[in-house]
Amino acid sequence: MPRWRQIADELERRIREGEYLPGTRVPSVVQIQEEFEVASATAQKALSGLRNRGLTYTEPGLGSFVRRE
Template sequence: MSDLDETRAKWRQVYEVIRARIADGTYPVGARVPSVVQLVEEFGIASATAQKVMRALRADGLIRTEPGMGSFVEKI
């Protein structure tokens, strides 16, 4: 999915996609969310952009990251 709107911040668009997937149950509570590498591959974004998405999801309490294990849905 590389059809991101060039007039809007890419990290915000990817954040909204992942947030929507959490809300609709694609990623239920406790499920692993895509890694930075997987976000780069799926959305065609830079690693720094994917890291910003993950930081925003963590800051909003939507995910938690377990070192060495990945990031998981914390709440909907």
């Protein structure tokens, strides 16, 4: 399984378990890079994966946030 997908799955788990509540910000690309020790492209792809799954939305200049259901 690609590393970006593993990261997206982990972040999804955190969302579903309530670690990241609706309306709150998820980790930034830089924070993901540091926590998972990956390149920025991998971190960005993980965030895109969450957005494509409908779990997050992005506010330009502010970051990615957990979508309210």
